[in-house]
Every structure is written in structure tokens, then in C-alpha cells.
Amino acid sequence: MSGLARRGSDYRRLVELSESLLGGFEQAGYERIDPPMLHDAAHVGLGGQTLLDLTYLMGNGLALRSDFTVPVYLLHAERGRDAGTPRYCYSGPVFRRSAPGDDRPTEYLQLGIEYFGSLRREAADVRIFANILAALHRSGLKDVPVMTGDVALFHAVLDALDMSDRIRARLRGLFWRPEQLRAQITRMQTPIAVPDTLAGPDIEAKLHDTLTIQGKRSPAEVAELLTARANDMLPANTAQTLLAYLDITGPIGQVPELVRALLGDRIDDALARFEDRLSELCHRLGPEALDTPFRADFGRRHEYYDGFVFEMAHAGQVIAAGGRYDRLSQQVGAADWPAIGGMIRPQILLSALDEVAK
Amino acid sequence: MTALKLGLPSKGRLQQDAINWFSKADITVARTGSDREYAGQVTGLDGIELVLLSASEIPRELAAGRIHLGVTGEDLIQEKLADWAQITPAVAHMGFGFADLIVAVPDSWADVTTLRDLDDAAAQFHANHGHRLRIATKYHNLVRGFLSTQGVADFEIVDSQGATEGTIKNQTAEAIADITSSGATLTANHLRILTDGEILKSQATLFAARNAHWSDANRATFATLCGRLDLPVPALT
Incomplete structure (x- = not known):
């Protein structure tokens, strides 16, 4: 059931699930807000090609929201600097154009949290991740496959390796398309x-x-x-190291070791932050959280992400996801509000719960 | 009894070629009234009613089932209908109205001959100009779908309903995706097709509408029509 439940018992359950998730977030200190459905179309491109292709442009300089990240940021920006360390929660429909032959719903609910602030970013990463995970657990979904990645770690690897700035910028931009990224790394050597x-x-x-x-x-x-x-040209040894980095997949706790094996001490700053996040994970969720799967080439194709990213999926459908987007505020409004957010799709969650119950 | 409704393009070469094509089945389509009146009559096979429509509206009418059969280009059907193969099975490729939907760039882009090159140029353009490389077309869905499966990003589609080749000179787009038959217009406008830039080969095609109400009489008429043209009758449900 990925379609909309708009009446009857399915609708009732959807409302109850959404309210209970939102209530949980409010109790955890998130302020409930209601971002507008239409926003300035100029910001749509920040999400990259994937989101641009999915977003309804209304033809009058407005876009129908395809996710909440930009609308929540814009609402936050209106409050100005004295907002302290704002945390928000929200719920509502998002709209996605579907390509011909694609039967995914064009309208569905998203419910989520966003956290703005530059203090202890790794702790904030883990807080959002843990809050989303806890919300899924509370709803009754105990075992949900998780995937994580780190866009900032990829950037640090690029910065540490020998290549021209032109190639570095090109490869950064290709991160969102792993297949093309690998093909270009090979192609750029010749x-x-x-x-x-x-x-x-x-x-x-x-x-x-x-x-x-x-x-x-x-x-x-x-x-x-x-x-x-x-x-x-991209030097051959650089290409080899990059491809080996992109192939890293395994428990998140082992990532620093695997990366050091490839790059030695050349990206110690980035790894120190990564390890801070690991200790936070361990502290908040217990040592078994270090077994959470990680993939070096995982980025969710939302191009405003520039740090930790995560996704919970069930039977090929994304139930929840999120990530850090520190630079978005600079691109939209010349402010500096590092942020991370996470969202849940209540309709997918409900169908996952039904399947688990069977 | 409701006649089988046959949708034909309301004017132009496509209409004339379609009329000639049906004459092979001893079906005569004659415009009635003046040239400007959108009415016509079918003789030679009973139970067919002619509906004259803009070629670009025929996909919608087929999808809605307001006509049983319709003649239009595969390009329009595939652009406008998501599950076109389910909704409007092709009855026959008619052998005229050939058109290829292609991606073309200015001939002066000596660095761009393939889609991979286009992806390079699009990334460079976006970084240099602060907006994405614009591709002018009226085939938004087909072009977007093609480019994304071929691994091209950093572009945006801008709508162009005609004179698309001129958009580059006018600086409202950097590249185009349009239909071409001979390529002469492209060459005249100093544009060049990418070597792997063919999105679709299209021709005029007779489509059947699954959503139409097919009475027994309609089915019999359709079967007779297919029989005269030596065509297999596609499943209508």
C-alpha cells in the first residue's frame, strides 16, 4: 500500500501513526511547524538532478515541494539568528512527478525532523539518526535494514589525493551517480x-x-x-585508490581502519570526526550500533547532502532517511546554519508493519 | 449501435498519407463539406465513424477511450502516455511519418560528440554560468527519461513547442532534443546530432484503445479491418 489512504480504517491508522510519531518528536524537544507546500523554484536545483526531475515546477516561479529540506530551511531562516539551537518537526504531503511507466505515487506523506546548529555536529548526526530509528522502533518496526554513508569523507579523500582542481570538482559532482563516477575515474586516466x-x-x-x-x-x-x-589526467595510482575507497562496504565501526589502510594518515582530520561520530553512536545506541552497514559510495542522490547520510528501507522501499546538509544555508541565503534532518514515510512504514505482522 | 470511432489527424500530410493507407483496405475516407470543415465520411466498411483531431490530441483521446482507433506518431504516444503499451497497443506501423527524436548540439562544440561528452560539458557549463545547461524540447518526458538512463545530469528541460532549432541562437537553450527526418533543418542551423543521441525512431502508427467500449459490432468491424490489411488483431482487454 504505497497509495494514499484517505478514508476508512487505513486512514484512521495513518493519522494515529503520524500523530504518535509527531508526538514523540515533540516530546523529544522538536518544535512542530507547518512549512508551505509551494516554494521558490530557484531552490529546486539544490537537490540535484534527481530531485529536479521529480519536482513539479508550477511555471510561475514556484515549485510544489518534493521534500521538506528547503521549505523547513526557509521557514527557519525567517526567524533570524536569535533562534538558538532550533529543532523542528513537521508532517505533510510531498509531490513527485513520476516518469512515464513509473507507478510510484505522485503524492505521499513525509514526516520528519530537522536540527540546526554548529555545535557538536557529530553528536547531532547521531541524535537525528537515533531519533528516527527510535521512532521506527516505537511504531513497532523492530528490525529494519539500515544503510549509512558519509559525503564529507568522500570529499576528504578527494582533497587528500593527487589530482587537478578541475578533476576534483568534477568527481565531487559525480558522487551522486556512482556508476558514472567509476566510469569517469577510469576514463580520466587516458x-x-x-x-x-x-x-x-x-x-x-x-x-x-x-x-x-x-x-x-x-x-x-x-x-x-x-x-x-x-x-x-587523473594519475593511475590516484584512480586505483579512489576506486578502492568507493568499493568500501562493511560495518561502520570498521570504516576508519579500512580507510587508513588505503590512505595512511592523510585524512586524519576527517577520520577523527568520523570516530567522534562512532563514539557517539556507541554511547547512545550501544556497541552493536558499530555494526550498522556503511557504503562509501552511498549518498542518496540528494545533492544538498554533504556529510553523514542514512536510510532505512524495507523490501526495496525507503521507509526513512536523512542526512547532513551544512552548505545549503550558504547556497540559499548566505547564512551559515549547519543542519541535519531525517524523515519517515508513514504510508510505507504502515505497509511494512502490516507485512511484518503477517 | 455505436460506430467504431477512428481518429485521424485533422490536416496535413499525415492525414493524406493515412487516407491513402486505409484505401489499401478498400476503405475510403472523404472529407465532407469544405476543406476547412472538420468532418468526414468513411465508406467501404460499415460501422466506422471518422473523428478528426489534432495529431497531438489523439494520444489523449485513445487513453480516455473516446475513440477506438487512432493514427498518430509513436513519439507523441510515448511522450504523452505513461503506460502506452498497456493502454494503446499498436495495430500497425504505417510506413510513413518517419521521424527520429534526437539530441543535437551546436556544431561548434567540437568537444561534444557523445552523451558522455554532453555530461562533461553540462557539468562545466553549470559551474561557469550558475545555471544548468538548458535543453529545449517539447518531448519533456522522453528526453528526461533518456538522459537520466544514459547517465547525463546537470541539465534542465526548457519547453519549446516549435522552431526549436532557433533556441540556441536566441540563447534560450544550449542544446535541443527534437524530431528530424532528413536532418536538413539541423544542418541549416549549424547543429549536429550526437553519435549516440537517438532517443526514439518513430513513424505513424495505428493504435487501438483498450479503454474504449468495444461492442461486439465494433470488434467485428475491427476484425474485418485487420483481415483486409493482413494484420493480427491485438488483444483488447
Whole structure:
């Protein structure tokens, strides 16, 4: 049952489940808010291609919310700086365009929490993760498969390895598409020669001389990409280390050891933060939390994430998920409000509970 | 008794080719009244009523079951209907109205010949210009679906219902996705098709509407029509 229950006993159960989840969050200190369904379409791209493709653009500069992250941030930003360490909870429908042939619902409920503040970020990561997990447990879902990842750790690995800034920026952007990322790492080791007709010192001038120039993408950009692909290569040992890093998968507690085996002490700062998070996990959820699965290439395809990410899924459907998005506030409003959030899909949770009960 | 409703394009080459095609089954479609009046008559097979529609509306009418049969391009059907194969099975490819839906870029993009190159250029463009590389098309769904399965990102679709080739010169888009038959318009506008940029090969096709009410008489008429054209009768439920 991923469709909407709008009446009858299913609807009743959905309301009760949602209210009990929200009540739990309010008790834990989250302020209940009601973000608008429509927001400035200019912010849609922050979620990356996946969310952009899924978002209904209303054609008047407004977008119908496809998740709560940006709307909650905008509501928070209205309050200004004196908001202390705000924590919010919310519930309501989100809207997703579906591609042809895709029978996923175009409207469903999301219910979640967001936490703004720069103090003890690793503790905040674990707090949100633990709050979401506890909410699922309280609802009756005891055993739910979890996956975690860390976008910041990937960035730290890129920063530590030998490559040009151009390649580093490109690979950062490709993180959201693991298949393309791996293909590019392989491809970027081999030069692609500039076509004979253009080869030589001034590619840009030759483009002007031989071809009709039109549009906003300039011959300088064409020349830049041709030159870069012919000369700016990803070193083979870097490529090998990167691919090995992306293949890391296993219990989150073992990640520092696996990463050190690849990179030695070159990313100690990032690993120190990772280990802080591990101690918080252990402290809050017990040592068995260190067995939580982790995948180095896991990022949930929401491109505003830039730190810890997590997802709980059942039978291929995401029940709950979340992640850290520290830079979003800088991109939207030139503020600096590091934040992490997590959400639950009550309808999917309900159907998972029904299946478990069978 | 309700006649079997056959939807044909209301004007142009597609209509004339469709009329010629049906004449192979000894079915004569004649426009009645003036050229400008959207009415017509079918003779040669009883029980068929002609409905003249804009080619782009035929997919919707088929999906709704307001017509039993309709002639339109596969491109329009696949763009407009999510589960088109379930809703409107193809009865026959008609051998005209050939059009390929393709992705094309300015010829001056010497660095872009494949979709992978396009992905490189899109990332570069987004970083340099502060907005995504814009692809002008009227086939939003087909293009978005194709590019995402082919691993291209950092683009946005901008709507273009006509003269799409001109959007690049006008700087309202950086690349286009449009239908082409000979490629002459593309060449004239200094555009080039990506080597792996073919999204769909389309031709005029006769579709049947599963959602239409098929009376026994309608089914019999349809079976006779298929028989005359040597076509297998597709399952209608």
C-alpha cells in the first residue's frame, strides 16, 4: 500500500501513526511547524538532478515541494539568528512527478525532523539518526535494514589525493551517480586527443575560423574542455585508490581502519570526526550500533547532502532517511546554519508493519 | 449501435498519407463539406465513424477511450502516455511519418560528440554560468527519461513547442532534443546530432484503445479491418 489512504480504517491508522510519531518528536524537544507546500523554484536545483526531475515546477516561479529540506530551511531562516539551537518537526504531503511507466505515487506523506546548529555536529548526526530509528522502533518496526554513508569523507579523500582542481570538482559532482563516477575515474586516466583540425596552440581561434559560433556556451569553454581532456589526467595510482575507497562496504565501526589502510594518515582530520561520530553512536545506541552497514559510495542522490547520510528501507522501499546538509544555508541565503534532518514515510512504514505482522 | 470511432489527424500530410493507407483496405475516407470543415465520411466498411483531431490530441483521446482507433506518431504516444503499451497497443506501423527524436548540439562544440561528452560539458557549463545547461524540447518526458538512463545530469528541460532549432541562437537553450527526418533543418542551423543521441525512431502508427467500449459490432468491424490489411488483431482487454 504505497497509495494514499484517505478514508476508512487505513486512514484512521495513518493519522494515529503520524500523530504518535509527531508526538514523540515533540516530546523529544522538536518544535512542530507547518512549512508551505509551494516554494521558490530557484531552490529546486539544490537537490540535484534527481530531485529536479521529480519536482513539479508550477511555471510561475514556484515549485510544489518534493521534500521538506528547503521549505523547513526557509521557514527557519525567517526567524533570524536569535533562534538558538532550533529543532523542528513537521508532517505533510510531498509531490513527485513520476516518469512515464513509473507507478510510484505522485503524492505521499513525509514526516520528519530537522536540527540546526554548529555545535557538536557529530553528536547531532547521531541524535537525528537515533531519533528516527527510535521512532521506527516505537511504531513497532523492530528490525529494519539500515544503510549509512558519509559525503564529507568522500570529499576528504578527494582533497587528500593527487589530482587537478578541475578533476576534483568534477568527481565531487559525480558522487551522486556512482556508476558514472567509476566510469569517469577510469576514463580520466587516458588522454583524449584534440581533433587534428583544431590541434595546435590556439584552439579557440581555430573554432572561430572553421565553425559557426552560436549560443551561450563559448568557444573558450569548448577549448578548455578539449585541452583539459588531452592534458589533465587523473594519475593511475590516484584512480586505483579512489576506486578502492568507493568499493568500501562493511560495518561502520570498521570504516576508519579500512580507510587508513588505503590512505595512511592523510585524512586524519576527517577520520577523527568520523570516530567522534562512532563514539557517539556507541554511547547512545550501544556497541552493536558499530555494526550498522556503511557504503562509501552511498549518498542518496540528494545533492544538498554533504556529510553523514542514512536510510532505512524495507523490501526495496525507503521507509526513512536523512542526512547532513551544512552548505545549503550558504547556497540559499548566505547564512551559515549547519543542519541535519531525517524523515519517515508513514504510508510505507504502515505497509511494512502490516507485512511484518503477517 | 455505436460506430467504431477512428481518429485521424485533422490536416496535413499525415492525414493524406493515412487516407491513402486505409484505401489499401478498400476503405475510403472523404472529407465532407469544405476543406476547412472538420468532418468526414468513411465508406467501404460499415460501422466506422471518422473523428478528426489534432495529431497531438489523439494520444489523449485513445487513453480516455473516446475513440477506438487512432493514427498518430509513436513519439507523441510515448511522450504523452505513461503506460502506452498497456493502454494503446499498436495495430500497425504505417510506413510513413518517419521521424527520429534526437539530441543535437551546436556544431561548434567540437568537444561534444557523445552523451558522455554532453555530461562533461553540462557539468562545466553549470559551474561557469550558475545555471544548468538548458535543453529545449517539447518531448519533456522522453528526453528526461533518456538522459537520466544514459547517465547525463546537470541539465534542465526548457519547453519549446516549435522552431526549436532557433533556441540556441536566441540563447534560450544550449542544446535541443527534437524530431528530424532528413536532418536538413539541423544542418541549416549549424547543429549536429550526437553519435549516440537517438532517443526514439518513430513513424505513424495505428493504435487501438483498450479503454474504449468495444461492442461486439465494433470488434467485428475491427476484425474485418485487420483481415483486409493482413494484420493480427491485438488483444483488447
